[in-house]
Amino acid sequence: MxxxxxxxxxxxxxxxxxxxxxxxxxxxxxxxxxxxxxxxxxxxxxxxxxxxxxxxxxxxxxxxxxxxxxxxxxxxxxxxxxxxxxxxxxxxxxxxxxxxxxxxxxxxxxxxxxxxxxxxxxxxxxxxxxxxxxxxxxxxxxxxxxxxxxxxxxxxxxxxxxxxxxxxxxxxxxxxxxxxxxxxxxxxxxxxxxxxxxxxxxxxxxxxxxxxxxxxxxxxxxxxxxxxxxxxxxxxxxxxxxxxxxxxxxxxxxVDKEKIVLKSISREKRPLEELREEILALLRRRPCRAVDISISLGVEQREIEAILKSMVNEGVISEARGERGIYYIFSG
Missing domain, CATH: 3.20.20.70 (Aldolase class I)
Structure with missing residues:
Protein backbone atom coordinates (compact mmCIF):
# COMPACT_ATOMS: atom_id res chain seq x y z
CA MET A 1 0.00 0.00 0.00
CA VAL A 255 6.01 32.46 -1.91
CA ASP A 256 8.95 34.63 -3.03
CA LYS A 257 9.49 36.02 0.47
CA GLU A 258 9.67 32.92 2.63
CA LYS A 259 9.77 33.74 6.33
CA ILE A 260 11.05 30.40 7.53
CA VAL A 261 14.51 29.03 6.87
CA LEU A 262 14.39 25.33 7.62
CA LYS A 263 17.40 23.33 8.67
CA SER A 264 17.69 19.62 8.19
CA ILE A 265 16.98 17.61 11.34
CA SER A 266 19.38 14.73 11.81
CA ARG A 267 17.79 11.28 11.90
CA GLU A 268 19.08 7.78 12.35
CA LYS A 269 20.73 6.20 9.33
CA ARG A 270 18.26 4.08 7.36
CA PRO A 271 18.71 1.32 4.77
CA LEU A 272 18.89 2.47 1.14
CA GLU A 273 15.57 0.84 0.26
CA GLU A 274 13.82 2.69 3.08
CA LEU A 275 15.25 6.01 1.88
CA ARG A 276 14.09 5.29 -1.67
CA GLU A 277 10.58 4.61 -0.40
CA GLU A 278 10.56 7.85 1.60
CA ILE A 279 11.74 9.77 -1.47
CA LEU A 280 8.99 8.22 -3.59
CA ALA A 281 6.42 9.06 -0.90
CA LEU A 282 7.40 12.74 -1.27
CA LEU A 283 7.57 12.76 -5.06
CA ARG A 284 4.16 11.14 -5.45
CA ARG A 285 2.73 14.30 -3.83
CA ARG A 286 4.93 17.04 -5.31
CA PRO A 287 8.03 17.62 -7.44
CA CYS A 288 11.00 18.29 -5.15
CA ARG A 289 14.57 19.50 -5.44
CA ALA A 290 17.42 17.54 -3.90
CA VAL A 291 17.78 20.17 -1.16
CA ASP A 292 14.07 19.85 -0.28
CA ILE A 293 14.38 16.09 0.07
CA SER A 294 17.56 16.44 2.11
CA ILE A 295 15.83 18.76 4.59
CA SER A 296 12.73 16.59 4.71
CA LEU A 297 14.50 13.30 5.35
CA GLY A 298 17.41 14.56 7.45
CA VAL A 299 20.00 13.09 5.06
CA GLU A 300 23.08 14.77 3.56
CA GLN A 301 22.31 16.35 0.20
CA ARG A 302 25.18 14.52 -1.50
CA GLU A 303 23.70 11.18 -0.47
CA ILE A 304 20.25 12.23 -1.69
CA GLU A 305 21.67 13.37 -5.04
CA ALA A 306 23.37 10.00 -5.56
CA ILE A 307 20.10 8.14 -4.86
CA LEU A 308 18.15 10.47 -7.15
CA LYS A 309 20.64 9.97 -9.98
CA SER A 310 20.24 6.20 -9.67
CA MET A 311 16.44 6.49 -9.66
CA VAL A 312 16.51 8.72 -12.76
CA ASN A 313 18.69 6.18 -14.58
CA GLU A 314 16.21 3.44 -13.66
CA GLY A 315 13.31 5.50 -15.03
CA VAL A 316 11.53 5.56 -11.67
CA ILE A 317 11.67 9.37 -11.58
CA SER A 318 12.50 12.13 -14.06
CA GLU A 319 14.04 15.60 -13.97
CA ALA A 320 12.46 18.91 -14.95
CA ARG A 321 13.60 22.49 -14.57
CA GLY A 322 11.50 24.81 -12.42
CA GLU A 323 11.90 28.43 -11.31
CA ARG A 324 14.25 27.40 -8.49
CA GLY A 325 16.37 24.74 -10.13
CA ILE A 326 16.08 21.06 -11.01
CA TYR A 327 13.02 19.24 -9.68
CA TYR A 328 12.51 15.49 -9.52
CA ILE A 329 9.15 14.06 -10.57
CA PHE A 330 7.59 10.67 -9.94
CA SER A 331 7.26 8.81 -13.25
CA GLY A 332 4.39 6.54 -12.22
Whole structure:
Protein backbone atom coordinates (compact mmCIF):
# COMPACT_ATOMS: atom_id res chain seq x y z
CA MET A 1 0.00 0.00 0.00
CA UNK A 2 1.19 3.53 -0.83
CA UNK A 3 2.06 5.43 2.34
CA UNK A 4 -0.65 7.69 3.77
CA UNK A 5 1.77 9.73 5.91
CA UNK A 6 4.72 11.40 4.18
CA UNK A 7 7.42 13.95 4.94
CA UNK A 8 7.80 16.16 6.82
CA UNK A 9 8.14 18.57 3.90
CA UNK A 10 9.54 22.11 4.07
CA UNK A 11 6.53 24.35 3.43
CA UNK A 12 6.70 28.10 2.74
CA UNK A 13 3.25 28.38 4.30
CA UNK A 14 3.37 26.04 7.30
CA UNK A 15 7.02 25.48 8.19
CA UNK A 16 7.85 21.79 8.61
CA UNK A 17 4.67 20.03 7.56
CA UNK A 18 3.94 16.33 8.03
CA UNK A 19 1.62 15.32 5.20
CA UNK A 20 -1.45 13.08 5.37
CA UNK A 21 -2.75 11.97 1.97
CA UNK A 22 -6.36 10.77 2.27
CA UNK A 23 -6.99 10.29 -1.46
CA UNK A 24 -3.83 8.42 -2.57
CA UNK A 25 -2.77 8.00 -6.20
CA UNK A 26 -4.01 8.19 -8.85
CA UNK A 27 -4.99 11.84 -8.48
CA UNK A 28 -8.65 12.37 -7.53
CA UNK A 29 -9.99 15.91 -7.69
CA UNK A 30 -12.92 18.16 -8.50
CA UNK A 31 -10.59 20.45 -10.47
CA UNK A 32 -8.03 19.98 -13.24
CA UNK A 33 -5.98 23.14 -12.65
CA UNK A 34 -3.66 24.28 -15.43
CA UNK A 35 -0.81 24.74 -12.97
CA UNK A 36 -1.17 21.50 -11.00
CA UNK A 37 2.21 19.98 -10.12
CA UNK A 38 0.66 16.48 -10.09
CA UNK A 39 -0.42 16.49 -13.72
CA UNK A 40 -3.90 15.88 -15.07
CA UNK A 41 -6.76 14.69 -12.86
CA UNK A 42 -7.21 10.95 -13.40
CA UNK A 43 -10.27 10.48 -11.17
CA UNK A 44 -12.57 13.42 -11.99
CA UNK A 45 -15.10 13.47 -9.15
CA UNK A 46 -17.69 16.00 -7.99
CA UNK A 47 -18.89 14.52 -4.68
CA UNK A 48 -17.66 12.48 -1.68
CA UNK A 49 -20.36 9.96 -2.66
CA UNK A 50 -18.31 9.14 -5.77
CA UNK A 51 -15.10 8.50 -3.82
CA UNK A 52 -14.24 4.96 -2.81
CA UNK A 53 -11.83 5.19 0.12
CA UNK A 54 -9.43 2.33 0.82
CA UNK A 55 -7.87 4.05 3.82
CA UNK A 56 -8.68 2.86 7.31
CA UNK A 57 -8.31 5.26 10.24
CA UNK A 58 -6.44 2.53 12.15
CA UNK A 59 -3.86 2.28 9.36
CA UNK A 60 -3.42 6.05 9.29
CA UNK A 61 -2.69 6.14 13.03
CA UNK A 62 -0.36 3.13 12.74
CA UNK A 63 1.66 4.94 10.06
CA UNK A 64 1.58 8.19 12.04
CA UNK A 65 2.86 6.42 15.14
CA UNK A 66 5.71 4.84 13.15
CA UNK A 67 6.60 8.20 11.59
CA UNK A 68 6.59 10.05 14.92
CA UNK A 69 8.89 7.41 16.42
CA UNK A 70 11.27 8.06 13.53
CA UNK A 71 11.26 11.87 13.34
CA UNK A 72 10.24 13.05 16.83
CA UNK A 73 7.53 15.52 17.78
CA UNK A 74 9.85 18.54 17.76
CA UNK A 75 10.60 18.11 14.06
CA UNK A 76 7.15 19.20 12.83
CA UNK A 77 5.10 22.39 12.98
CA UNK A 78 1.86 21.16 11.38
CA UNK A 79 0.13 17.95 10.43
CA UNK A 80 -1.40 18.74 7.06
CA UNK A 81 -4.13 16.94 5.14
CA UNK A 82 -3.02 17.33 1.54
CA UNK A 83 -1.50 15.12 -1.14
CA UNK A 84 -2.61 13.61 -4.43
CA UNK A 85 -6.09 15.08 -4.64
CA UNK A 86 -8.88 17.00 -2.92
CA UNK A 87 -9.02 15.80 0.72
CA UNK A 88 -12.68 16.71 1.25
CA UNK A 89 -13.63 14.04 -1.30
CA UNK A 90 -12.90 11.42 1.35
CA UNK A 91 -16.12 10.95 3.35
CA UNK A 92 -14.08 9.70 6.33
CA UNK A 93 -12.00 12.88 6.58
CA UNK A 94 -13.72 13.95 9.80
CA UNK A 95 -12.85 10.74 11.63
CA UNK A 96 -9.28 11.02 10.40
CA UNK A 97 -8.86 14.60 11.62
CA UNK A 98 -10.31 13.66 15.02
CA UNK A 99 -8.05 10.61 15.31
CA UNK A 100 -4.92 12.61 14.44
CA UNK A 101 -5.80 15.34 16.95
CA UNK A 102 -6.28 12.72 19.67
CA UNK A 103 -2.99 11.00 18.83
CA UNK A 104 -0.89 14.19 18.52
CA UNK A 105 -2.84 16.79 20.55
CA UNK A 106 0.08 19.21 20.81
CA UNK A 107 0.40 19.85 17.06
CA UNK A 108 -2.04 21.89 14.97
CA UNK A 109 -3.87 20.23 12.08
CA UNK A 110 -4.21 21.99 8.71
CA UNK A 111 -6.31 21.11 5.68
CA UNK A 112 -5.52 22.42 2.19
CA UNK A 113 -8.69 22.39 0.08
CA UNK A 114 -9.80 23.74 -3.28
CA UNK A 115 -13.06 24.94 -1.64
CA UNK A 116 -15.31 23.20 -4.19
CA UNK A 117 -17.19 20.97 -1.74
CA UNK A 118 -17.64 23.55 1.00
CA UNK A 119 -21.27 24.03 -0.01
CA UNK A 120 -21.98 20.67 1.69
CA UNK A 121 -22.99 21.01 5.35
CA UNK A 122 -21.05 17.89 6.31
CA UNK A 123 -17.83 19.19 4.72
CA UNK A 124 -18.07 22.51 6.58
CA UNK A 125 -18.66 20.61 9.82
CA UNK A 126 -15.62 18.37 9.25
CA UNK A 127 -13.31 21.28 8.40
CA UNK A 128 -14.38 23.23 11.48
CA UNK A 129 -12.34 20.76 13.58
CA UNK A 130 -9.08 21.73 11.86
CA UNK A 131 -6.84 24.40 13.39
CA UNK A 132 -6.11 25.98 10.01
CA UNK A 133 -8.03 25.63 6.75
CA UNK A 134 -6.53 26.99 3.55
CA UNK A 135 -9.13 27.63 0.84
CA UNK A 136 -8.13 27.95 -2.80
CA UNK A 137 -9.42 31.11 -4.47
CA UNK A 138 -7.57 31.78 -7.72
CA UNK A 139 -10.43 33.67 -9.33
CA UNK A 140 -13.72 35.27 -8.33
CA UNK A 141 -15.38 35.44 -11.75
CA UNK A 142 -16.69 32.38 -13.56
CA UNK A 143 -14.73 32.89 -16.80
CA UNK A 144 -11.33 33.04 -15.10
CA UNK A 145 -12.28 30.28 -12.66
CA UNK A 146 -13.10 27.93 -15.51
CA UNK A 147 -9.99 28.94 -17.46
CA UNK A 148 -7.54 28.30 -14.59
CA UNK A 149 -9.17 25.70 -12.31
CA UNK A 150 -11.17 23.78 -14.94
CA UNK A 151 -13.80 22.36 -12.55
CA UNK A 152 -15.45 19.04 -13.33
CA UNK A 153 -19.13 18.86 -14.16
CA UNK A 154 -21.58 19.54 -11.30
CA UNK A 155 -19.12 21.58 -9.24
CA UNK A 156 -20.79 24.78 -7.92
CA UNK A 157 -20.07 28.07 -9.66
CA UNK A 158 -17.47 30.38 -8.15
CA UNK A 159 -20.11 32.64 -6.61
CA UNK A 160 -21.54 29.73 -4.66
CA UNK A 161 -18.04 28.67 -3.58
CA UNK A 162 -17.29 32.15 -2.23
CA UNK A 163 -20.63 32.19 -0.40
CA UNK A 164 -19.68 28.83 1.15
CA UNK A 165 -16.39 30.25 2.44
CA UNK A 166 -18.33 33.13 4.01
CA UNK A 167 -20.76 30.68 5.60
CA UNK A 168 -17.87 28.60 6.96
CA UNK A 169 -16.24 31.66 8.51
CA UNK A 170 -19.20 32.25 10.80
CA UNK A 171 -18.34 30.57 14.09
CA UNK A 172 -15.02 29.09 12.91
CA UNK A 173 -12.44 29.34 15.70
CA UNK A 174 -9.29 28.47 13.76
CA UNK A 175 -7.18 30.25 11.14
CA UNK A 176 -9.03 30.83 7.86
CA UNK A 177 -6.55 31.22 5.02
CA UNK A 178 -6.98 31.92 1.32
CA UNK A 179 -4.48 30.42 -1.10
CA UNK A 180 -4.22 32.47 -4.30
CA UNK A 181 -2.14 31.17 -7.21
CA UNK A 182 -1.30 33.93 -9.69
CA UNK A 183 -0.57 32.52 -13.13
CA UNK A 184 0.77 33.96 -16.37
CA UNK A 185 0.82 32.31 -19.77
CA UNK A 186 2.80 32.25 -22.99
CA UNK A 187 -0.56 32.20 -24.81
CA UNK A 188 -1.79 35.74 -25.52
CA UNK A 189 -5.48 34.74 -25.40
CA UNK A 190 -5.28 32.95 -22.02
CA UNK A 191 -7.33 34.70 -19.32
CA UNK A 192 -4.84 35.35 -16.51
CA UNK A 193 -6.09 36.18 -13.02
CA UNK A 194 -4.03 39.35 -12.56
CA UNK A 195 -5.67 41.31 -15.40
CA UNK A 196 -7.49 44.40 -14.18
CA UNK A 197 -10.93 42.85 -14.67
CA UNK A 198 -10.15 39.46 -13.09
CA UNK A 199 -8.16 41.01 -10.25
CA UNK A 200 -10.95 43.46 -9.42
CA UNK A 201 -13.37 40.57 -8.87
CA UNK A 202 -10.78 38.74 -6.78
CA UNK A 203 -9.97 41.77 -4.60
CA UNK A 204 -13.67 42.39 -4.05
CA UNK A 205 -14.12 38.83 -2.76
CA UNK A 206 -11.05 39.05 -0.51
CA UNK A 207 -12.50 42.25 0.97
CA UNK A 208 -15.77 40.44 1.59
CA UNK A 209 -14.18 37.38 3.21
CA UNK A 210 -11.54 39.19 5.33
CA UNK A 211 -9.46 36.05 5.94
CA UNK A 212 -6.98 35.69 8.79
CA UNK A 213 -4.21 34.81 6.35
CA UNK A 214 -3.58 35.10 2.60
CA UNK A 215 -1.06 32.80 0.91
CA UNK A 216 0.05 34.55 -2.28
CA UNK A 217 1.60 32.04 -4.65
CA UNK A 218 2.80 31.61 -8.24
CA UNK A 219 4.04 28.41 -9.90
CA UNK A 220 7.66 27.63 -9.04
CA UNK A 221 7.59 23.87 -9.62
CA UNK A 222 7.10 22.23 -13.03
CA UNK A 223 3.42 22.45 -14.04
CA UNK A 224 1.02 20.39 -16.15
CA UNK A 225 0.33 22.88 -18.96
CA UNK A 226 3.56 24.01 -20.58
CA UNK A 227 2.15 27.42 -21.57
CA UNK A 228 1.73 28.36 -17.89
CA UNK A 229 4.46 30.45 -16.25
CA UNK A 230 4.86 32.33 -12.97
CA UNK A 231 4.18 36.01 -12.58
CA UNK A 232 7.11 38.27 -11.79
CA UNK A 233 7.93 39.80 -8.44
CA UNK A 234 6.56 43.21 -9.48
CA UNK A 235 3.15 41.71 -10.22
CA UNK A 236 3.17 39.88 -6.89
CA UNK A 237 3.95 43.19 -5.14
CA UNK A 238 1.14 45.04 -6.95
CA UNK A 239 -1.37 42.34 -6.07
CA UNK A 240 -0.12 42.19 -2.48
CA UNK A 241 -0.59 45.93 -2.06
CA UNK A 242 -4.15 45.81 -3.40
CA UNK A 243 -4.99 42.86 -1.15
CA UNK A 244 -3.49 44.66 1.84
CA UNK A 245 -5.77 47.65 1.25
CA UNK A 246 -8.81 45.40 0.81
CA UNK A 247 -8.09 43.24 3.86
CA UNK A 248 -5.74 45.21 6.16
CA UNK A 249 -5.88 42.77 9.06
CA UNK A 250 -4.91 39.71 7.02
CA UNK A 251 -1.44 38.24 7.41
CA UNK A 252 -0.02 38.00 3.87
CA UNK A 253 2.56 35.30 3.08
CA UNK A 254 4.34 35.44 -0.28
CA VAL A 255 6.01 32.46 -1.91
CA ASP A 256 8.95 34.63 -3.03
CA LYS A 257 9.49 36.02 0.47
CA GLU A 258 9.67 32.92 2.63
CA LYS A 259 9.77 33.74 6.33
CA ILE A 260 11.05 30.40 7.53
CA VAL A 261 14.51 29.03 6.87
CA LEU A 262 14.39 25.33 7.62
CA LYS A 263 17.40 23.33 8.67
CA SER A 264 17.69 19.62 8.19
CA ILE A 265 16.98 17.61 11.34
CA SER A 266 19.38 14.73 11.81
CA ARG A 267 17.79 11.28 11.90
CA GLU A 268 19.08 7.78 12.35
CA LYS A 269 20.73 6.20 9.33
CA ARG A 270 18.26 4.08 7.36
CA PRO A 271 18.71 1.32 4.77
CA LEU A 272 18.89 2.47 1.14
CA GLU A 273 15.57 0.84 0.26
CA GLU A 274 13.82 2.69 3.08
CA LEU A 275 15.25 6.01 1.88
CA ARG A 276 14.09 5.29 -1.67
CA GLU A 277 10.58 4.61 -0.40
CA GLU A 278 10.56 7.85 1.60
CA ILE A 279 11.74 9.77 -1.47
CA LEU A 280 8.99 8.22 -3.59
CA ALA A 281 6.42 9.06 -0.90
CA LEU A 282 7.40 12.74 -1.27
CA LEU A 283 7.57 12.76 -5.06
CA ARG A 284 4.16 11.14 -5.45
CA ARG A 285 2.73 14.30 -3.83
CA ARG A 286 4.93 17.04 -5.31
CA PRO A 287 8.03 17.62 -7.44
CA CYS A 288 11.00 18.29 -5.15
CA ARG A 289 14.57 19.50 -5.44
CA ALA A 290 17.42 17.54 -3.90
CA VAL A 291 17.78 20.17 -1.16
CA ASP A 292 14.07 19.85 -0.28
CA ILE A 293 14.38 16.09 0.07
CA SER A 294 17.56 16.44 2.11
CA ILE A 295 15.83 18.76 4.59
CA SER A 296 12.73 16.59 4.71
CA LEU A 297 14.50 13.30 5.35
CA GLY A 298 17.41 14.56 7.45
CA VAL A 299 20.00 13.09 5.06
CA GLU A 300 23.08 14.77 3.56
CA GLN A 301 22.31 16.35 0.20
CA ARG A 302 25.18 14.52 -1.50
CA GLU A 303 23.70 11.18 -0.47
CA ILE A 304 20.25 12.23 -1.69
CA GLU A 305 21.67 13.37 -5.04
CA ALA A 306 23.37 10.00 -5.56
CA ILE A 307 20.10 8.14 -4.86
CA LEU A 308 18.15 10.47 -7.15
CA LYS A 309 20.64 9.97 -9.98
CA SER A 310 20.24 6.20 -9.67
CA MET A 311 16.44 6.49 -9.66
CA VAL A 312 16.51 8.72 -12.76
CA ASN A 313 18.69 6.18 -14.58
CA GLU A 314 16.21 3.44 -13.66
CA GLY A 315 13.31 5.50 -15.03
CA VAL A 316 11.53 5.56 -11.67
CA ILE A 317 11.67 9.37 -11.58
CA SER A 318 12.50 12.13 -14.06
CA GLU A 319 14.04 15.60 -13.97
CA ALA A 320 12.46 18.91 -14.95
CA ARG A 321 13.60 22.49 -14.57
CA GLY A 322 11.50 24.81 -12.42
CA GLU A 323 11.90 28.43 -11.31
CA ARG A 324 14.25 27.40 -8.49
CA GLY A 325 16.37 24.74 -10.13
CA ILE A 326 16.08 21.06 -11.01
CA TYR A 327 13.02 19.24 -9.68
CA TYR A 328 12.51 15.49 -9.52
CA ILE A 329 9.15 14.06 -10.57
CA PHE A 330 7.59 10.67 -9.94
CA SER A 331 7.26 8.81 -13.25
CA GLY A 332 4.39 6.54 -12.22
Missing amino acids: VSIVYGPVPSWRLGRSLGVDVTLPPKACTFNCVYCQLGKTVRRLSSPKEFNSTIRVEELIRQLEHKMESIGLASIDFITFSGTGEPTLNPDLGNMISAVKRFVPSKPVAVLTNSSLLYLDEVRSVLSNADLVSFKLDAADQWTFEEINRPVENVPNIGEIIDSIMKFKVGYQGVLALQIMLVDSFRPNFRVNFSEEALSYLIESVAEIQPDQIQLNTPTRPVMEKHIKPVNSTTLSIVEERIRKASPNSDIIR
